Amino acid sequence: MVVISDIIVQGVQMLLVLLLAPLLTGYVRKIKARLLRRQGASVFQPYRDLLRLLRKEVVLAENASWLFRVTPYITFAAIWVAAALVPTFATGLLFNWTADLIAIVALLGSARFFLALAGMDVGTSFGGIGSSREVMIAALAEPAMLLIVFCLALVAGSTQLSTVSHLLASSYVGLRVSLGMALVALFMVAIAENARIPVDNPATHLELTMVHEAMILEYSGRHLAMIELGAFLKLLLYVSLIACVFFPWQIALYGSGALSYTIGAGAYIVKLALAGFLLALFETATAKMRVFRVPQFLGVAFMLGLLGTLLLFVSRSF
Amino acid sequence: MSAVALQMVCVAGLLGLAVLAIVLSRSKVATTIIYAATLAVSAIALIGAARSLLGGAGATALVLPVGLPWLGAHFRLDALASFFLIIINLGGASASLYGLGYGHHDPAPHRVLPFFPAFLAGLNLVVLADDAFSYLLCWEFMSLASWALVMAHHREPGNAKAGYVYLVMASFGTLALLLAFGLLAGPAGDYGFAAIRAAQHTPSSATLVLILMLLGAGSKAGLVPLHVWLPLAHPAAPSHASALMSGVMTKVAIYGFIRVMFDLLGQPNWPASAIVLFLGSITAVMGILYALMEKDLKRLLAYSTIENIGIVFVSLGLAMAFQANGLKAAAALAFTAALFHALNHSFFKSLLFFGAGAVLSATGERNMDKLGGLIHRMPLTSFAVLVGCVAISALPPFNGFVSEWLIFQAVLQSPELPQWALKIMVPAVGAMLALAAALAAACFVKTYGVTFLGRPRHAAAAGAHEVDRFSLAAMFILAALCLLAGILPGLAIDALAPVATQMLGSRMPAQASQPWLSIVPIAESRSSYNGLLVMVFITLAASLAVYVIHRLASHALRRGPAWGCGFSDATPAAQYSSVSFAQPIRRVFGTLVFHARDHVTMPLPGDLRPARLRIELHDLVWSRMYAPIADTVGFLSGRLNRLQFLTIRRYLSLVFATLVTLLLVLAIWS
Numbered sequence: 001m002v003v004i005s006d007i008i009v010q011g012v013q014m015l016l017v018l019l020l021a022p023l024l025t026g027y028v029r030k031i032k033a034r035l036l037r038r039q040g041a042s043v044f045q046p047y048r049d050l051l052r053l054l055r056k057e058v059v060l061a062e063n064a065s066w067l068f069r070v071t072p073y074i075t076f077a078a079i080w081v082a083a084a085l086v087p088t089f090a091t092g093l094l095f096n097w098t099a100d101l102i103a104i105v106a107l108l109g110s111a112r113f114f115l116a117l118a119g120m121d122v123g124t125s126f127g128g129i130g131s132s133r134e135v136m137i138a139a140l141a142e143p144a145m146l147l148i149v150f151c152l153a154l155v156a157g158s159t160q161l162s163t164v165s166h167l168l169a170s171s172y173v174g175l176r177v178s179l180g181m182a183l184v185a186l187f188m189v190a191i192a193e194n195a196r197i198p199v200d201n202p203a204t205h206l207e208l209t210m211v212h213e214a215m216i217l218e219y220s221g222r223h224l225a226m227i228e229l230g231a232f233l234k235l236l237l238y239v240s241l242i243a244c245v246f247f248p249w250q251i252a253l254y255g256s257g258a259l260s261y262t263i264g265a266g267a268y269i270v271k272l273a274l275a276g277f278l279l280a281l282f283e284t285a286t287a288k289m290r291v292f293r294v295p296q297f298l299g300v301a302f303m304l305g306l307l308g309t310l311l312l313f314v315s316r317s318f
Numbered sequence: 319m320s321a322v323a324l325q326m327v328c329v330a331g332l333l334g335l336a337v338l339a340i341v342l343s344r345s346k347v348a349t350t351i352i353y354a355a356t357l358a359v360s361a362i363a364l365i366g367a368a369r370s371l372l373g374g375a376g377a378t379a380l381v382l383p384v385g386l387p388w389l390g391a392h393f394r395l396d397a398l399a400s401f402f403l404i405i406i407n408l409g410g411a412s413a414s415l416y417g418l419g420y421g422h423h424d425p426a427p428h429r430v431l432p433f434f435p436a437f438l439a440g441l442n443l444v445v446l447a448d449d450a451f452s453y454l455l456c457w458e459f460m461s462l463a464s465w466a467l468v469m470a471h472h473r474e475p476g477n478a479k480a481g482y483v484y485l486v487m488a489s490f491g492t493l494a495l496l497l498a499f500g501l502l503a504g505p506a507g508d509y510g511f512a513a514i515r516a517a518q519h520t521p522s523s524a525t526l527v528l529i530l531m532l533l534g535a536g537s538k539a540g541l542v543p544l545h546v547w548l549p550l551a552h553p554a555a556p557s558h559a560s561a562l563m564s565g566v567m568t569k570v571a572i573y574g575f576i577r578v579m580f581d582l583l584g585q586p587n588w589p590a591s592a593i594v595l596f597l598g599s600i601t602a603v604m605g606i607l608y609a610l611m612e613k614d615l616k617r618l619l620a621y622s623t624i625e626n627i628g629i630v631f632v633s634l635g636l637a638m639a640f641q642a643n644g645l646k647a648a649a650a651l652a653f654t655a656a657l658f659h660a661l662n663h664s665f666f667k668s669l670l671f672f673g674a675g676a677v678l679s680a681t682g683e684r685n686m687d688k689l690g691g692l693i694h695r696m697p698l699t700s701f702a703v704l705v706g707c708v709a710i711s712a713l714p715p716f717n718g719f720v721s722e723w724l725i726f727q728a729v730l731q732s733p734e735l736p737q738w739a740l741k742i743m744v745p746a747v748g749a750m751l752a753l754a755a756a757l758a759a760a761c762f763v764k765t766y767g768v769t770f771l772g773r774p775r776h777a778a779a780a781g782a783h784e785v786d787r788f789s790l791a792a793m794f795i796l797a798a799l800c801l802l803a804g805i806l807p808g809l810a811i812d813a814l815a816p817v818a819t820q821m822l823g824s825r826m827p828a829q830a831s832q833p834w835l836s837i838v839p840i841a842e843s844r845s846s847y848n849g850l851l852v853m854v855f856i857t858l859a860a861s862l863a864v865y866v867i868h869r870l871a872s873h874a875l876r877r878g879p880a881w882g883c884g885f886s887d888a889t890p891a892a893q894y895s896s897v898s899f900a901q902p903i904r905r906v907f908g909t910l911v912f913h914a915r916d917h918v919t920m921p922l923p924g925d926l927r928p929a930r931l932r933i934e935l936h937d938l939v940w941s942r943m944y945a946p947i948a949d950t951v952g953f954l955s956g957r958l959n960r961l962q963f964l965t966i967r968r969y970l971s972l973v974f975a976t977l978v979t980l981l982l983v984l985a986i987w988s
Contacts, residue, residue: 054872055871060878066697080863098847099848123773131763133902146748158845159726159730226863
């Protein structure tokens with residue numbers, strides 16, 4: 001019985017993230033538009049975009065190989081599994097124990113690995129420029145992310161997200177310098193990983209400014225839909241990660257009944273709305289930076305992560 | 319027959335095959351016979367070693383009445399040796415299987431065939447040796463046999479230099495090892511490992527031994543800055559021999575390091591671990607940066623070996639630090655991670671070298687910038703190589719991720735360390751490892767993307783064809799092992815427990831008893847990872863997505879030309895090449911590490927001269943360290959050369975002066 005209810009709760013979580021992900025993106029776009037005094041498209045536009053893409057035919061480049069066709073599914077699956085590992089409204093879910101934060105980072109790494117390969121597959125300069133810049137950004141963002149993971153793991157004594165979240169939800173931890181640094185660093189990494197301003201601009205199709213969009217330029221139809229959904233999920237994943245680690249208020253504990261699960265879900269949605277608003281505010285307030293300033297931006301995140309970790313190595317009470 | 323005797327019989331068999339290869343050398347069937355027989359012998363040795371490791375039988379020893387008259391030659395098979403014999407013979411068996419097909423492309427088989435089994439015999443003997451004399455002798459034998467393999471195609475440009483640099487570095491390494499064993503044997507001069515183990519070693523001699531071992535074993539393994547020979551020599555050999563040199567011989571060097579530092583010296587001290595951690599982390603990052611800048615497929619793989627050796631040394635350094643402070647569980651974790659990574663590296667590096675060999679035999683090219691599009695022409699090879707690339711980039715659910723995960727878990731144990739120097743150093747080392755892992759992923763996106771994807775950049779790549787069955791079988795077996803070790807890591811960790819117990823007196827918790835085949839580094843409450851479930855979930859999620867999409871979405875599919883911004887007939891040369899792919903990373907790291915400069919010559923509009931881009935990269939280790947040494951040696955030998963042409967009168971006065979000086983020294987001394 002316990003296993004069945006676990007599976008149901010886990011299934012609800014996986015469906016929830018899948019259903020909420022496009023909404024979050026649509027919401028961020030809407031807020032951005034409103035901040036720029038534009039009307040903006042409906043918050044449900046991403047769903048419509050996905051459905052429209054699904055109905056369209058796929059145009060494959062003549063040179064595309066099988067890798068190009070399976071990559072959208074691999075990428076989507078890896079991101080979805082990673083998103084399922086992050087506690088959203090409740091900790092201690094079934095999947096939470098199969099892998100830890102390091103594995104989540106690596107799963108996102110797998111998704112990017114295949115996308116970057118797919119960018120090289122067709123053999124145009126666009127795919128190449130996108131892939132090469134994407135791996136450059138990742139080569140800096142991933143170590144920064146791992147240092148943040150170290151930081152959290154040293155505070156919580158575990159790399160298991162459920163444990164981290166559970167512990168930080170209790171009053172035992174309190175405010176810490178190292179956690180503050182980790183939060184800022186994680187925010188910067190999230191900006192870079194999700195191809196947001198100031199690192200990348202998902203809204204343009206101008207060749208010189210785009211990174212992620214250049215890499216997936218050759219995709220169309222259902223393949224593009226999978227990749228877009230993966231990107232939506234990734235944004236949701238990072239927001240959930242920040243929420244569950246740094247703001248784990250009202251998150252339901254394992255097996256605590258339907259009521260607290262509902263409260264947890266409500267709190268989660270409020271957190272998403274707040275995070276989406278802050279992201280939109282940040283994005284409208286900054287301009288995109290040159291590609292070769294990104295290393296400096298991520299270098300700051302890397303250094304913050306390293307400093308936080310060092311502080312914790314020196315003393316557990318920082 | 320005892321386990322060690324079985325191994326020695328296998329070694330004798332390999333040596334016999336080397337002789338047979340000389341006899342058969344130029345006949346047509348020689349290739350098939352030698353590789354098939356080597357495969358059989360390696361398989362027997364592999365089974366023997368695996369039985370001895372898993373069976374839990376104690377160490378078995380054997381003394382042969384050869385070698386130094388009063389010493390004999392001691393051989394011993396214990397858990398550590400069994401583990402490394404598994405790596406060697408698995409590598410040997412897969413390389414022989416590969417050689418069954420690949421060997422037929424060899425223009426001069428008689429240059430390779432005798433040395434291949436001899437090299438394998440040498441590798442086996444080093445691990446089995448139980449006294450310093452046999453160890454050094456076998457080490458030299460291994461080095462010389464591999465040197466012969468490096469020189470197999472000695473007329474190709476660059477190979478002569480590779481052989482020369484290799485010989486110099488190998489002699490230097492052996493010299494360091496000789497001195498290390500001399501110190502270990504002490505004034506009593508007992509060269510048996512049992513006696514060395516029993517003796518007491520002073521801290522100063524232990525430190526000297528560490529430095530000498532880092533020079534000796536480190537130069538063979540490819541620690542920065544002793545790595546310079548490796549990217550020259552490893553690619554020069556035929557590809558299956560390259561796989562053995564990169565995937566296996568570097569492991570034998572690691573074996574030597576472990577044997578001396580953990581077994582013979584006894585308890586390690588923490589400053590030693592700091593040195594190892596420092597060198598290991600520098601090696602990891604430098605190795606992968608070199609690889610990123612490289613466009614020769616096999617040289618790139620050799621540089622990536624340097625990175626992996628760095629990772630192994632980092633985790634050995636962690637094990638030494640924990641062991642020195644009596645943190646038994648953490649030491650076992652770091653040590654097991656090191657061994658596991660060494661095993662994993664032997665799987666995927668052999669696989670990738672086989673893949674490079676397949677590309678080489680199909681196209682005749684090692685320069686990635688002339689390849690491309692091979693995924694269409696060599697589908698099976700490209701699939702196997704893709705598995706290797708994913709595994710070496712430490713991505714789940716493959717094996718590379720598991721060992722790196724274990725190392726990160728070990729790093730997280732280190733706030734327990736009492737020394738401030740280590741407390742501050744280990745997070746930085748962890749950051750370097752994370753950087754190396756991320757750069758490795760970038761490097762293998764480049765490798766695979768440029769070589770196998772895109773459009774062919776050259777006629778050779780356009781006319782490529784799939785390789786033979788034996789080569790494919792060898793690659794697919796290794797690819798399967800990469801996946802198996804990734805999804806069932808608990809079994810591998812449990813198999814390594816006897817080695818950790820023997821070396822450290824502690825082991826990781828038994829993983830087979832964990833629910834759902836998860837692995838846990840210290841205790842369940844801390845962290846866990848389950849490769850099998852991760853793979854099942856990814857497969858399920860992907861299948862679900864495919865099922866739903868194919869039910870709901872449009873099936874229409876059309877092939878069309880790629881979008882070229884209105885300039886659709888771009889030549890394949892306009893694709894991203896390995897050099898342009900690495901350009902962003904070269905700008906970020908290269909200016910610092912390689913003093914990289916891009917020189918662009920852009921003619922004015924209307925001028926018909928082509929625009930040119932020249933990239934200037936400096937290997938600082940070579941120019942700052944080796945070049946001055948070589949210059950000094952050259953200068954001194956030029957000066958001393960005059961001594962050859964002295965008159966008899968001058969010679970006599972020289973002898974007289976030396977005699978007087980010596981007598982004076984003696985007089986003052988006493």
